[in-house]
Amino acid sequence: MQFEATDARRAFPCWDEPAFKATFQLVATIPLVNERNMLAVSNTPVTETTEFLHDGGRYKTYTFAPTPKMSTYLLALVVGEFDVVSAFSDKNQIQTSVYTMPGKGSKGKFCLSTALEALDFFIDFYGVKYPLPKSDLLAIPDFAAGAMENWGCVTYREAKILTDVGTSLQMKKGIARTVCHELAHQWFGNLTTMEWWDGLFLNEGFARFMEFKAVDHIFPQWDIWNEFIQSVYAMAMGLDAMMTSHPVEMKCNSPDEIDSMFDSISYAKGASMLRMVSTYLGDDVFMKGIRLYLNQYAYSNTIPTDLWTCLSTASGVDVNSFLHPWITQVGFPVITIDDVAGTVTMERFLASGRELPTSDSPPPPAWPCAFGDLVLDVNDPASMKSLLSKIADLKKASPYFILNSGRSGFFRINYSPANWAALAPALQPGVLPSIDRIALIDDCFSLGKAGYISVTTALDLISSFGDFGVDDFIVWQEVSEQLLGLAGFYKNEPFFPIFQQFLLKIASKQAARLGWEKKEGEPENYGSFRNAVHAMMGAAGDPATLEYCAKRFNVYAAGGESVSADLRKLVYKLALKQDEEGVTKTLLRLYRNTSFPGESAREGREDGSVMIHKVPLLNYSLLRANCVTRGPPPKKRPFLFPH
Ligand SMILES: [Zn+2]
Numbered sequence: 320m321q322f323e324a325t326d327a328r329r330a331f332p333c334w335d336e337p338a339f340k341a342t343f344q345l346v347a348t349i350p351l352v353n354e355r356n357m358l359a360v361s362n363t364p365v366t367e368t369t370e371f372l373h374d375g376g377r378y379k380t381y382t383f384a385p386t387p388k389m390s391t392y393l394l395a396l397v398v399g400e401f402d403v404v405s406a407f408s409d410k411n412q413i414q415t416s417v418y419t420m421p422g423k424g425s426k427g428k429f430c431l432s433t434a435l436e437a438l439d440f441f442i443d444f445y446g447v448k449y450p451l452p453k454s455d456l457l458a459i460p461d462f463a464a465g466a467m468e469n470w471g472c473v474t475y476r477e478a479k480i481l482t483d484v485g486t487s488l489q490m491k492k493g494i495a496r497t498v499c500h501e502l503a504h505q506w507f508g509n510l511t512t513m514e515w516w517d518g519l520f521l522n523e524g525f526a527r528f529m530e531f532k533a534v535d536h537i538f539p540q541w542d543i544w545n546e547f548i549q550s551v552y553a554m555a556m557g558l559d560a561m562m563t564s565h566p567v568e569m570k571c572n573s574p575d576e577i578d579s580m581f582d583s584i585s586y587a588k589g590a591s592m593l594r595m596v597s598t599y600l601g602d603d604v605f606m607k608g609i610r611l612y613l614n615q616y617a618y619s620n621t622i623p624t625d626l627w628t629c630l631s632t633a634s635g636v637d638v639n640s641f642l643h644p645w646i647t648q649v650g651f652p653v654i655t656i657d658d659v660a661g662t663v664t665m666e667r668f669l670a671s672g673r674e675l676p677t678s679d680s681p682p683p684p685a686w687p688c689a690f691g692d693l694v695l696d697v698n699d700p701a702s703m704k705s706l707l708s709k710i711a712d713l714k715k716a717s718p719y720f721i722l723n724s725g726r727s728g729f730f731r732i733n734y735s736p737a738n739w740a741a742l743a744p745a746l747q748p749g750v751l752p753s754i755d756r757i758a759l760i761d762d763c764f765s766l767g768k769a770g771y772i773s774v775t776t777a778l779d780l781i782s783s784f785g786d787f788g789v790d791d792f793i794v795w796q797e798v799s800e801q802l803l804g805l806a807g808f809y810k811n812e813p814f815f816p817i818f819q820q821f822l823l824k825i826a827s828k829q830a831a832r833l834g835w836e837k838k839e840g841e842p843e844n845y846g847s848f849r850n851a852v853h854a855m856m857g858a859a860g861d862p863a864t865l866e867y868c869a870k871r872f873n874v875y876a877a878g879g880e881s882v883s884a885d886l887r888k889l890v891y892k893l894a895l896k897q898d899e900e901g902v903t904k905t906l907l908r909l910y911r912n913t914s915f916p917g918e919s920a921r922e923g924r925e926d927g928s929v930m931i932h933k934v935p936l937l938n939y940s941l942l943r944a945n946c947v948t949r950g951p952p953p954k955k956r957p958f959l960f961p962h
Contacts, residue, residue, distance in 0.1 A: 320394075320395060320396050320397070321395075321462075321463070321464065321467055321474065322391060322392045322393070322394055322395070322469075323392040323393070323467060324392055324516060324574065324577045324578060324581075325392070325574040325577060326392075327391035327392060327394060328391075333391050334391070335391045335392070336390075336391075336515070337390040337391075337392060337512050337513055337514065337515065337516070337620060338390075338512075338514045338515065338620045339390070339391070340388045340389055340390055340512070340618065340619070340620065341388065341389070341391075342385050342386050342387065342388055342389070343362075343385065343386045343389070343391075343394060344382075344383065344384075344385045344386070345361050345362075345363075345381075345382075345383045345386075345394070345396060346380060346381070346382050346383070347359050347361070347380070347381050347383075347396055347398070348378050348379065348380045348381075349378065349379055349381070349398050350376055350377070350378055351370070351376075351377040351378065351379055356400050356401070356421070357379070357398065357399065357400060358398070358399065358400070358401050358403075358418075359379075359381040359396065359397070359398045360395075360396075360397045360398075360401075360418065360455055360457060360472055361381075361383045361394075361395060361396050361397075361472055362383070362386050362389075362393070362394060362395055362451070362469060362470050362471045362472045363383045363384040363385065363386050363451065363452070363453075363471065364383070364384050364452055364453055365381050365382065365383055365384075366382050366383065366384045367381075367382040368380065368381055368382070384452075386470070387450060387451070387470075387618060388618045389470055389509065389512075389618075390512050393468070393469050393470045393509055393512075394469065394470075395467075395469030395470075395472040395474065397418075397457050397459070397472065397474060399420075399459075400420070400421050401418040401419065401420070401421070401457075402418070402419050402420070402421050402422065402423060402424035402427075403416050403417070403418050403419075403424065404416065404417050404419075404424050404425075404427050404428060404431050405417075405431075406431055406432075406435060407435075408435040408436070408438050408439050409435070409439060410439040410442070410443075411438060411439055411442050411448070411449060413438050413449050413453070413454050414452070414453045414454070415431065415434050415435055415438065415453070415454045415455075415456070416431075416453070416454075416455050416456070417430050417431045417434070417455075417456045417457075417458070417480070418455060418456070418457040418458065419458045419477075419481065420458065420460060420477070423458070423477075423481060426481040426482055426483055427456075427458060427480065427481060428482075429482040429486075429491065429494065430456060430458075430475075430480040430481070430482070430494060430498055431456075433494070433495050433498045433499070433537060434454065434456055434498050434502060436536075436537045437498060437499045437502045437503075437533045437537065438454060438502060440532075440533050440536050440537065441502060441503060441505070441506060441529075441533065444529075444532070444606060444609070445506045445507075445609065445610060445613050446610040446613070446614070447506055447510070447610070447613050447614065447617065449505065450470075450505065450506070450509070450510050450617075451470060451471040451505075452471075453471060454471055454473075454502070454505070455471060455472050455473065456473050456475060456480065456498065456501075457472065457473065457474050457475065458475055458476075458477045458479075458480050458481055459474050459475065459476065459477065460477050462474060462475070462476040462477070464476070465479050465497060466479055466480075466497050466500070466501050467501070468500075468501040468504035468505065468508060468509060468526070470505065470509045471505070473501040473502070475497060475498075475501070479493070479494060479497045480494055480497065480498060481494075482494060485881065485884050486884060487846060487847075487883075487884030487885045487887075488843050488844060488846055488847065488885070489846075489847055489885065490884065492534070492538075492541060492543065492546070495534050495537065495538060496530045496531070496534055496543075497530075499529070499530040499533035499534055499537075500526045500527060500529075500530035501526075502533070503525070503526045503529035503530055503533065504522070504526050506613055507522070507525050507526065507529065507609075507613070508522040508525075508526065510613065510617050510618065511612065511613055511616040511617060511618075511619065511620075511621055512619075512620050512621070513620065513621065513622075514620040514621060514622050515571075515622075516571050516576075516577040516580055517568060517569060517570055517571050517580075518568075518621070518622060518623055519577075519580045519581070519585050520567045520568060520580070520584070520585040520588075520589040520623075520646075521589065521623050521626065523581070523585045523586045523589055524567075524585060524586060524587075524588070524589015524590045524591075524592060524593055525589070525590070525593055527551065527586045527587065527589065527590035528589075528590040528593040528594055528597070531543055531544060531547045531551075531590075540843075541844075542753070542791075542793070544754065545753050545754050545757065545791075545793045546793065547590075547594070548726050548754055548757050548758065548761075549757050549793055549796060549797055551586075551587045551590055551591065552587070552591050552594075552726065552729070553761060554583050554587045555583060555584065555587035555588035555590075555591050555729070556651065556668075556729070556731070556761075556765070557670070558582075558583050558584060558587075558588075559584060559588055559649070559650055559651055560650070560651075560668050560669055560670040560765075560769070561669075561670060561671075562669065562671060564584060564649050564650060565584060565649055566646065566647050566648060566649050567584055567585065567588055567589055567592065567645070567646045567647075568623065568646045568647055588729070591729045592642065592645055592646065592729065594727060595645075595689070595727050595728055595729050596630065596638060596641070596642060598689075598725065598727035599636075599641070599689045599727070600630060600633075600634045600636060600638070601634075604630075604633050604634045605630065605633075605634075607633040608626075608629045608630035608631075608632065608633035608634065609626075609629075609630075611629040611632060611633055612625065612626050612629035612630075615629065623646070624639055627639040627642060640687075641687055641689075641694070644684070644685065644686050644687060645686060645687075645729065648684050648686070650667040650668065650669075650684070651667070651668060651686065651729050651730055651731075652665045652666065652667060652668060652684075652685075652686050652688065652730045652731075653665070653666060653667075653668035653730065653731040653732070653733055653766070653771065654688065654695070654722075654730055654731070654732050654733065655733040655771075656710065656722070656732065656733065656734055656735065656738075657735050658707075658710050658711075658714065658720070658734075658735050658737075658738060659735055659737065661707055663695070663697070663703050663706055663707065664697070665683070665685060665686070665688075665695075665697045666683055667683070667684055668730075668731050668765075668769070668771075669769065670765075670768070670769050671769065672769050672770040672771070673769075673770070673771060685697050685698060686730065688728050688730055689727070689728055690706065690709065690722055690723065690728070693705050693706060693709065710722070718741045719738055719741035719742045719745055720738065721742070721751070721755055721759065723758070724752075724755055725752075725754055725755070726754055726755070726757075726758040731762045731765060731766065732762055733762070733766050733771055733772065736772075736776065739763065739772075739776050739779075739780060740779070742759060742780065743779060743780050743781075743782070743783065744783070746759065746760075746780065746781065746783070746784075747783065747787060748787055748788075748789065748790045748791070748794075753791045753793055753794050756791075756794045756797075757793065757794060757797045759780070760777075760780065760781060760794070760797050760798060760801060761797060761801070763776060763777040763780050764777040764801040764804075764805075768804070768805075768808075774805070777801070778821065781798055781825065782824075782825075784798060784825050785824045785825045785826070785827065785828055786828065787828075787829070788828075788832065790829075792842075792844045792845065792847050792848035792851065793844075793847075795829065795848055795851045795852060796847060796848075796851045798825065798851075798855075799826075799851035799852065799854055799855050800851075802821075802822055802825065802855055802858070803854060803855065803858055805818065806818065806819075806822065806858040819858070819859040819860055820859075822855050822856070822858055822859035823856070823859045823861065825855060826852050826853075826855035826856050826859065827856070827861075829848075829852040830852045830853055830855075830856050830861075830864070833845065833848060833849045833852055834849075835849070835853070835867060835871075835886070837883065846883060846884070846885030846886070847885055849885060849886060850885050850886055850888075850889055853886070853889055854889050857889065857892075857893045857896075864893065865893055865896070865897060868889070868890045868893035868894045868897075869893075869894050869897050869898070871890050871894075872890055872891060872894035872902065872905075873894075876905045876909070891906065
C-alpha cells in the first residue's frame with residue numbers, strides 16, 4: 320500500500336496529515352494461496368505470526384512491532400511472493416534486505432551493496448543513528464511511483480533497482496541515485512518531517528541533493544556532480560525559465576494541489592538551492608547545520624525556516640535572508656556583464672526571450688548571487704563595484720574570465736561578445752574543469768535559443784570540438800544535447816542541410832575514433848560517449864550511421880546478439896526512422912516477450928513504467944490496522960477528504 324500523500328485515510332481512520340505524528344501497530348491477515356511463499360512486510364519487524372483456517376482457506380496473521388512516532392504517509396504494508404537477499408552494513412550493522420519477485424534475487428545484489436554503503440554514509444553525515452531496527456527495500460512490479468521512502472520499508476519500481484549483465488552504466492547510476500535518495504529520506508523527511516505539504520520542496524530537494532552526495536562518496540569514479548549539473552540543475556533551469564513556472568515554496572490545501580507539488584521545481588530546483596547554500600557556507604558548516612537540525616527536531620515536524628535557522632547558527636550567516644528571494648520568487652536571474660563598459664545588470668531569464676519593461680511594469684526582481692564570499696546585490700552599488708573589480712583582476716591574469724566557477728549559483732551569466740570569443744579556446748580538453756565547460760556551453764546555447772545573444776555565438780564557442788580527441792564524455796553529452804535540440808528546431812528550415820554539415824564537422828572524428836563496438840580496456844563511460852556522438856551523426860543524416868542502425872536492429876530482431884545497453888535506444892530510434900511500421904511491430908513483439916523490467920523499459924517506455932501484472936499484492940478486505948494515537952492533540956486545520 321502506498322499512502323503518500325493523502326491515502327492512509329482510505330485504509331484506516333486517522334489524522335492523515337504529516338504534523339499528526341503517532342505510533343502505529345499494524346496487524347495484517349493475508350491468505351496463503353496454493354502453498355506459495357506469501358510474505359507480509361511493513362515498517363517494523365514482525366513480532367508474531369499465527370496461521371488459521373477459515374471457510375476452507377488458510378490464512379496467516381502478522382503482528383508488527385510498534386513504530387516510532389511517525390507520520391501516516393510513511394506507513395507501508397506490502398504482501399506478495401518474494402525472494403530476499405540480506406546483509407549487515409560493515410560499520411553500523413543494520414540488517415538490510417532487498418525483496419524481489421521469485422527468481423530475481425540475484426538482480427538485487429547491486430542495490431543491496433549500494434544500500435549498505437549508503438546507510439553507513441548517511442549515519443556519518445547526519446550524526447544520528449539509523450532510527451529503526453531494519454531497513455527493507457522492495458522491488459515492486461507495476462508500481463506507479465518510481466520509489467517511495469516508507470520508513471524502513473522502501474518500495475521501488477522494479478526497473479529502478481534491479482540489474483543484470485545488460486544494465487548500462489547510465490542505468491546503474493540511476494539505480495544508485497534512487498536507492499540513495501530514498502535512504503536519505505529515512506532521516507530527513509521521516510525522522511524530521513515537514514509540518515505541511517508546502518514544505519515538500521525541502522523534503523524532496525534535500526533528498527535529491529543528498530542522493531548525489533552519497534553516490535559521489537560510494538562511486539567517486541563516476542564524477543556524479545558533473546551529471547547533477549548536466550541533468551538536475553539543467554532541468555530545473557529549463558522549467559523555471561518558463562513563464563508558467565512557480566516559486567519553490569507555495570501554499571497548497573487540497574489533495575490535488577498536494578499532488579501537483581511533486582514536480583521538478585520541488586525536486587531539481589530545491590536540490591540546486593541546497594547545493595548553492597552548501598557551497599556558499601562550506602560543506603562542513605552545512606553538515607554541522609544539518610546535524611543540529613536533525614537532533615533538535617527528531618520525531619517532530621518543522622517549517623523550512625527551522626532549517627535556515629540551524630544553518631545560520633552553524634555558520635553565523637543570515638541564511639534566511641540569503642535564501643528567501645530564491646524560495647519565494649518564481650524564476651532565476653541572468654547576469655549580463657559588460658566588462659568593457661563596466662556594467663552589471665540582472666533580470667529574470669526567460670526561455671521565451673527578454674521581457675521589455677513598460678511604464679507600468681513592477682520593479683524587476685532581484686536575487687542575492689554569491690561569487691565566493693562576495694554576494695552581489697544589484698541594488699547595492701558597492702557590491703556591483705566589488706564584482707567589477709574582481710573581474711578586472713581576473714582579466715589581468717588571463718585572456719578570458721569565468722564567474723560562478725563550479726556552477727554553485729543558480730543563475731546564468733551573459734558575458735560580453737569579446738569574452739565569449741576569448742572563451743572558445745579554453746573549452747579544449749584539459750584547460751577548464753568539465754563542470755565549467757558544461758556550464759559555459761549550457762549558458763551560451765540557452766541565451767542563444769532565447770534570443771539574448773546570437774545562436775552563432777554558441778556555435779562559434781564549440782566550433783573546434785571537431786578536432787578534439789580523448790575527452791570527458793559528459794561534456795560531449797552536453798554538446799550533443801544542445802545540438803540535437805537545435806536540430807529539432809531547425810529540421811524544417813531551408814538551411815537545415817548546412818546545420819547538418821556543422822553536426823558532421825563536430826562529430827565525425829569522434830565517431831570514427833570510438834566506433835560502434837566496445838574496445839578492450841576503454842573507460843566504462845565510453846558507452847555514453849559513443850551514444851552522444853553517434854546521435855549527432857544520426858541527426859546529421861550520415862548514411863553510414865543510418866545503415867548500421869538498420870542492419871544492427873535486424874540482426875537483433877532475428878534472434879542475434881542484442882545491442883549494447885548504451886546504444887540500444889539510439890539504434891532502435893534510427894532504425895525506426897527508416898522503417899516505422901516494421902520496426903514498431905518488431906519492438907512490440909520483443910516487449911511482450913521479456914519479463915525483466917529493465918529490458919522492457921529499453922524496448923518500450925524509457926521511464927521504465929512497465930505493465931506486468933503477476934503478483935496479487937493485497938486483499939484489502941483482510942487488512943486490519945490498529946492505530947494507537949499517542950501524538951500531540953490535533954491542531955486546528957481543515958481535515959482533508961480524498962476525492
Ligand atoms: Zn523523495
